[in-house]
Ligand SMILES: Nc1ncnc2c1ncn2[C@@H]1O[C@H](COP(=O)(O)OP(=O)(O)OP(=O)(O)O)[C@@H](O)[C@H]1O
């Protein structure tokens with residue numbers, strides 16, 4: 552294959568009916584078994600994400616958000632249900648095909664940035680491309696430069712992760728997620744390790760990427776950031792619930808917690 556041959560990702564992208572969702576989950580379940588304990592992390596998830604959407608996922612700790620993102624990212628497998636990625640049944644893919652989808656179609660952004668400490672910014676960003684066939688060094692460098700420009704970090708390409716602020720490291724991680732032109736970006740608490748200024752700036756960047764056409768699915772605890780998404784998904788106890796149910800369940804949980812934590816405050820409020 553020559554360097555200017557179309558890569559697999561864009562070839563499948565062009566073949567796809569534009570109405571086919573990128574992600575289609577039907578009745579997906581995930582159970583973790585540890586010793587004698589069965590945790591139903593996901594119970595009957597139905598979810599479609601179309602090209603160009605920006606979806607946020609919120610919900611209390613332990614409700615299954617990261618588990619869902621791992622399944623979407625083909626990092627883990629469900630125990631039941633069906634998952635179609637761009638119309639293709641994920642269940643039927645062999646290990647190398649799954650790896651190929653992860654490498655070419657999915658960009659991951661993690662809370663802890665997960666940059667490799669002894670590699671420069673440019674090498675970190677270029678890493679996903681080194682696992683692909685048919686990309687020359689010059690092509691790779693051009694793509695890395697473009698991705699770093701998009702996140703405003705081109706001037707730091709020779710730095711190492713430890714020489715950057717948290718916000719800058721996350722920008723570099725976003726560039727690494729973008730470099731392969733994936734079909735979707737999956738972000739798990741992308742602002743979770745950042746102070747509010749850097750968090751806002753990274754969110755602004757994700758908003759810009761969405762405005763430029765990227766498809767995003769983001770888990771966040773922060774309601775302000777969740778609201779920036781055009782579609783908000785609420786999870787509770789391994790299920791997707793509507794907003795009203797979410798507020799009711801949260802309210803009930805808070806009341807239980809207040810009662811548990813003792814009488815004085817509760818008694819004061821009752822007065
Ligand atoms: N590898 C695992 N083995 C066993 N149980 C797991 C595993 N991963 C997750 N779980 C359990 O599955 C449930 C959902 O976990 P998950 O990490 O998806 O929650 P979360 O919504 O991302 O929480 P947080 O907001 O705290 O990140 C939890 O009860 C968790 O303990």
Ligand SMILES: [Mg+2]
Nearest residue numbers: 616617618739
């Ligand atoms: Mg999580």
